[in-house]
């Protein structure tokens with residue numbers, strides 16, 4: 001099996017595209033005064049945003065997509081360094097990104113710091129899931145101009161870094177094992193999506 005050379009992201013070749021686009025996100029998601037904003041969508045929204053064909057394909061490989069979030073990063077803004085779950089787990093997300101305007105560029109930044117000393121505190125999202133905020137001195141080792149579909153490891157330190165004079169929108173899905181509420185870990189995901197990895 002071809003494996004990515006890192007443990008934090010790999011682009012995917014999926015058989016279907018998502019229906020979602022920049023116009024949909026801009027007209028259906030509220031932008032709050034903070035730089036990072038997300039919405040939780042129900043099953044009908046998820047089918048509309050992704051596509052029935054894509055959801056059926058995920059189902060055929062034993063995966064369900066019960067949760068979709070939308071993150072917005074303001075122009076010229078950087079999200080805080082964080083890990084998506086506390087305690088940290090190498091669980092995956094599959095993301096798509098759209099940028100407003102053509103000027104400038106935005107990135108996901110990743111770090112490979114040892115987590116033990118860097119963890120500052122655990123916070124709760126508005127739906128009660130926990131994430132870990134990391135020290136600002138965390139050092140980036142890689143910058144990815146992510147477009148998607150990209151499988152990312154949300155258990156590694158990361159942040160959005162938007163150098164554009166316009167906004168960055170990310171449609172982020174949390175794949176789970178079909179029929180469960182269990183997130184999929186990085187090594188298992190490499191096997192499940194082995195035919196779809198762009199490496």
Ligand SMILES: [Fe+2]
Nearest residue numbers: 083084154158
């Ligand atoms: Fe995150």
